[in-house]
Amino acid sequence: MDFIPEPAPNLRQLLAFYLEAGVDCTLAEEPIDRLAEPDAPAPVVVARESAPPPPVREMPAATPAVPRSEIAPAPEVAIASAREAARSAPTLEELRALLEKFEGCALRNTATRLVFADGNPKARIMFVGEAPGRDEDIEGLPFVGRSGKLLDRMIAAIGLDRSKAYIANVIPWRPPGNRTPTPQETQICLPFIQRQIELVNPDVLVTLGNPSTQTLLSTREGIMRTRGKWFDYDTGTRTIRAMATFHPAYLLRSPSYKRMSWQDLRAIAKALAVS
Ligand code: URA
Numbered sequence: 001m002d003f004i005p006e007p008a009p010n011l012r013q014l015l016a017f018y019l020e021a022g023v024d025c026t027l028a029e030e031p032i033d034r035l036a037e038p039d040a041p042a043p044v045v046v047a048r049e050s051a052p053p054p055p056v057r058e059m060p061a062a063t064p065a066v067p068r069s070e071i072a073p074a075p076e077v078a079i080a081s082a083r084e085a086a087r088s089a090p091t092l093e094e095l096r097a098l099l100e101k102f103e104g105c106a107l108r109n110t111a112t113r114l115v116f117a118d119g120n121p122k123a124r125i126m127f128v129g130e131a132p133g134r135d136e137d138i139e140g141l142p143f144v145g146r147s148g149k150l151l152d153r154m155i156a157a158i159g160l161d162r163s164k165a166y167i168a169n170v171i172p173w174r175p176p177g178n179r180t181p182t183p184q185e186t187q188i189c190l191p192f193i194q195r196q197i198e199l200v201n202p203d204v205l206v207t208l209g210n211p212s213t214q215t216l217l218s219t220r221e222g223i224m225r226t227r228g229k230w231f232d233y234d235t236g237t238r239t240i241r242a243m244a245t246f247h248p249a250y251l252l253r254s255p256s257y258k259r260m261s262w263q264d265l266r267a268i269a270k271a272l273a274v275s
Helices: 011-020 075-087 092-101 134-139 146-157 183-200 210-216 248-253 255-274
Strands: 125-129 166-169 204-208 230-234 239-245
Touching: 075 092, 075 183, 092 183, 125 146, 125 183, 125 210, 134 146, 146 248, 146 255, 166 183, 183 210, 204 210, 204 255, 210 239, 239 255, 248 255
Parallel strands: 125 166, 125 204, 204 239
Antiparallel strands: 230 239
């Protein structure tokens, strides 16, 4: 049988392939050849006795494949500087300004903008998700996409709205293509969200989904075990009641868990009523 080669994909097909694979943003204006190596060293020539010595070739200085401004500091350095910066912020405005300037997390280079928070900084209840998605990255506000609409309904179920709640994420920059933040990125951003919680100082903290729950409530248990239970969250200056519940994006995919999430919300409403 004759081998008939596949025609090469055209530009439209290639772009469709990338989109399907989850590539929905570019990282830089120009493509970067990350495989580019400095010139290979000159081949070793086995000289005959009478031949002149081979010319000494100068090695060109290695140029980094990634622009220097995009090279993040070592994680432990970044975590230490995040801790120091977060600790030094006396207000939410200053914390936000510090985050705008913070260069320790490479996610800031690929995100469109910082997504700091939405809602009322004096609210008695604070919700914390994982990281902004595409819609949040565009608008600069947390939970404004489809899962945000469901979060609004969850908040409405306890008789509140965004003017009476404060909403933020553990990670304040969108990871490219909505990939899961790395443990290092999470550790680098952690001091900022911890300080944000301390400054908002809510009566009730609600962690949305597994990553936010495991990071903030220092547990390795999954959301099926942690949801609906009360935890103590220590800000360093006060202990806050904290409850984990399902992430609204998860509820959109698995609506049968909404019933359990309404139970969690009822418990949260009750705690707010008595505290
Ligand atoms: N998912 C999150 O965890 N946070 C957002 O802001 C949006 C979606």
